[in-house]
Amino acid sequence: xxxxxxxxxxxxxxxxxxxxxxxxxxxxxxxxxxxxxxxxxxxxxxxxxxxxxxxxxxxxxxxxxxxxxxxxxxxxxxxxxxxxxxxxxxxxxxxxxxxxxxxxxxxxxxxxxxxxxxxxxxxxxxxxxxxxxxxxxxxxxxxxxxxxxxxxxxxxxxxxxxxxxxxxxxxxxxxxxxxxxxxxxxxxxxxxxxxxxxxxxxxxxxxxxxxxxxxxxxxxxxxxxxxxxxxxxxxxxxxxxxxxxxxxxxxxxxxxxxxxxxxxxxxxxxxxxxxxxxxxxxxxxxxxxxxxxxxxxxxxxxxxxxxxxxxxxxxxxxxxxxxxxxxxxxxxxxxxxxxxxxxxxxxxxxxxxxxxxxxxxxxxxxxxxxxxxxxxxxxxxxxxxxxxxxxxxxxxxxxxxxxxxxxxxxxxxxxxxxxxxxxxxxxxxxxxxxxxxxxxxxxxxxxxxxxxxxxxxxxxxxxxxxxxxxxxxxxxxxxxxxxxxxxxxxxxxxxxxxxxxxxxxxxxxxxx
Numbered sequence: 005x006x007x008x009x010x011x012x013x014x015x016x017x018x019x020x021x022x023x024x025x026x027x028x029x030x031x032x033x034x035x036x037x038x039x040x041x042x043x044x045x046x047x048x049x050x051x052x053x054x055x056x057x058x059x060x061x062x063x064x065x066x067x068x069x070x071x072x073x074x075x076x077x078x079x080x081x082x083x084x085x086x087x088x089x090x091x092x093x094x095x096x097x098x099x100x101x102x103x104x105x106x107x108x109x110x111x112x113x114x115x116x117x118x119x120x121x122x123x124x125x126x127x128x129x130x131x132x133x134x135x136x137x138x139x140x141x142x143x144x145x146x147x148x149x150x151x152x153x154x155x156x157x158x159x160x161x162x163x164x165x166x167x168x169x170x171x172x173x174x175x176x177x178x179x180x181x182x183x184x185x186x187x188x189x190x191x192x193x194x195x196x197x198x199x200x201x202x203x204x205x206x207x208x209x210x211x212x213x214x215x216x217x218x219x220x221x222x223x224x225x226x227x228x229x230x231x232x233x234x235x236x237x238x239x240x241x242x243x244x245x246x247x248x249x250x251x252x253x254x255x256x257x258x259x260x261x262x263x264x265x266x267x268x269x270x271x272x273x274x275x276x277x278x279x280x281x282x283x284x285x286x287x288x289x290x291x292x293x294x295x296x297x298x299x300x301x302x303x304x305x306x307x308x309x310x311x312x313x314x315x316x317x318x319x320x321x322x323x324x325x326x327x328x329x330x331x332x333x334x335x336x337x338x339x340x341x342x343x344x345x346x347x348x349x350x351x352x353x354x355x356x357x358x359x360x361x362x363x364x365x366x367x368x369x370x371x372x373x374x375x376x377x378x379x380x381x382x383x384x385x386x387x388x389x390x391x392x393x394x395x396x397x398x399x400x401x402x403x404x405x406x407x408x409x410x411x412x413x414x415x416x417x418x419x420x421x422x423x424x425x426x427x428x429x430x431x432x433x434x435x436x437x438x439x440x441x442x443x444x445x446x447x448x449x450x451x452x453x454x455x456x457x458x459x460x461x462x463x464x465x466x467x468x469x470x471x472x473x474x475x476x477x478x479x480x481x482x483x484x485x486x487x488x489x490x491x492x493x494x495x496x497x498x499x500x501x502x503x504x505x506x507x508x509x510x511x512x513x514x515x516x
Contacts, residue, residue: 005183006031008176015173023052027180040241046183047252053180060174067167068125071159087120089153093146127151128158129171135161136168184238188255191231195223222307225278232285235259240289263288271453272296273303277314284319294319301345301352301481304450306474330355332456334365334489340510341485347477347503366394368484368491370511373498377410377417380463380494385421387492388444390515391459398427398442399458399490404449404483406468408433414463415446449483459490469501477503490515 009031012024030045032038076082127150134141141148159167179186200216203209235256238244249257267287272280284294300310309315312324330338338357345352357363369387374380384403392398405414411431418429422444430439435451445457449468462483469476480503484491493511495501500508 005179006034008179011172011176020056020173020177023049023056024176027053038237040238040244043183043187043238044241044243044247046180050181050183050252053177057174057177057181060170060177064129064167064170064174067159067163068128071128071163072121072124075157083117083121086124086153087117089150090120090123093123093149124150124154127154128164129167132159132164132168133171133175134168135164136172182252182255184253185255187234187238188231188259191227191234195227195230199223222276222278225276225282229278229282229285232259232262232282236263236285236289239263262286265291266293266295269294269296270298271302272298272309273300274298274305274308274453276305276307277309277317279307280309280315280318294322301349302453302478302485304453304475304478304482326353328353328356329358331358332485332488333357333363335363336365336367336510337484337487337489337491338363340368340491340507341481343507343510344477344481344484365489366515367512368493368510369514370493370495370500370508371513372495372500374463374494375496377413378420380414381417381421383494384418384444384461384463384492385425387461387490387515388422388427388459391490394515395458400441401444401459402452402455402457402461402486403429403444403446404452404460404462404486405446406449406464406471408448410464410467411446411448418444418446449479452486453482455486456488457486458488459492460484460487461492461494463494464496465493465504466495466497466499466501469503476501480504 006028009024009028013021013028015021015024026049027046030042030049032042123146127147130141130147131151133139141151143149143152196216199209203211236259238253238256239249239260244253244256247253249260264286265288267283269275269280269283275283280296283296287294296315298309303310309318315322315324333341335357338355342352342354371383374383388398388401391401403414403418405411411433415429415431422429427442427444428439429444429446432438432445432447432451435447437445437455439445447455449462460483462480465480468479472479
């Protein structure tokens with residue numbers, strides 16, 4: 005914005021220069037704290053800015069329209085040929101002019117000859133700006149191709165330069181027509197420019213392999229955070245709240261509608277620091293109440309938050325409290341869970357069991373080299389029978405598989421194995437909690453967080469290790485911590501996954 009104000013302040017037109025000076029004085033100095041004050045001052049100047057833009061635009065529009073009309077008078081098939089040529093440019097990206105994005109207000113969608121004339125006018129503006137700034141248009145861009153088709157026709161060099169200077173001032177002035185809308189609604193456009201520049205430098209982004217219009221969901225999070233933080237800063241200013249979210253400040257209304265007195269986040273470690281920061285930006289500035297809970301060892305997303313330092317990035321003044329007492333597991337399963345957590349975090353804090361409570365249970369069990377659902381189901385039937393003998397009843401039981409595709413086959417095989425008894429296996433597709441408490445529920449492990457069972461069987465852990473190489477120990481930890489007393493695991497191969505070899509001695513073959 006300072007760069008655009010400087011263009012106006014140094015314009016030969018005295019009236020333009022004076023307006024540019026007033027705008028420049030409204031902007032914060034480099035390095036100064038940025039707040040909503042500058043936007044309040046800038047909105048007071050929008051009437052003068054609008055009058056300047058209207059005057060300059062009238063001049064450039066007439067020049068371009070006259071140029072196109074002259075070519076039509078010279079050759080009546082000019083517009084027909086232009087329309088036909090435009091149809092060959094359908095798949096060419098338009099984002100090729102650095103200033104074009106700020107040059108014009110949003111136009112109505114045109115088709116046919118109208119669209120062709122509008123595209124030619126846009127191409128002439130792009131060429132004029134390039135001539136005035138000493139740049140050249142990319143030959144393979146839409147604007148470049150249109151100007152190449154036009155050739156020596158249209159505006160001449162001196163006319164293009166004059167037009168380009170005028171357009172340059174228009175671009176600078178348009179930045180201040182509605183500065184709040186530019187701040188909020190212009191964020192995606194600025195991100196596209198930022199990415200294009202960094203990509204050319206070989207920083208942050210690959211030079212090839214994705215199109216200019218492709219956007220990763222994690223990039224969307226960055227854009228959303230920029231919008232939410234900027235809008236919330238504005239809404240936190242008493243002067244803007246007194247002025248009301250209308251008129252020049254109406255772009256803030258959608259953000260204001262999202263604000264809440266208190267934000268609560270469960271399983272916070274599955275969200276990236278950027279996503280959590282978006283959530284903190286939904287806190288009403290008057291309350292600033294944000295609460296999140298989670299376990300770093302249960303992070304099952306590659307982009308999730310990994311440490312307290314990530315939380316400090318989200319909010320530097322956040323108060324972090326550790327929960328060190330677990331009421332969920334027996335002593336044996338608590339020790340196993342800590343050993344699993346230490347695979348990726350050697351210095352993981354120890355979770356203590358409540359004092360003066362008998363926490364002793366049974367060791368977890370393991371069987372390797374079980375080929376196919378039928379063999380696994382028969383092993384599960386035997387272990388469930390042992391649990392029933394030990395407990396005199398069937399407690400809540402879950403069977404965890406490595407993928408959603410395994411849920412139905414495992415359920416069918418288990419029902420066949422349990423057919424002679426009184427138990428039923430139920431497929432919990434998509435993590436839905438189906439069936440009754442005395443049913444054996446079958447889940448994809450990625451949907452199991454937040455649930456708890458007396459007995460859990462984690463089958464196909466070697467398949468899980470292959471499927472989620474980077475997150476295997478996290479999924480293993482989540483699966484293991486679903487059980488309160490009984491935990492069983494199986495593999496399809498003859499050996500344990502490499503990360504589990506140090507845990508083998510903790511498992512037994514069966515329950516007594």
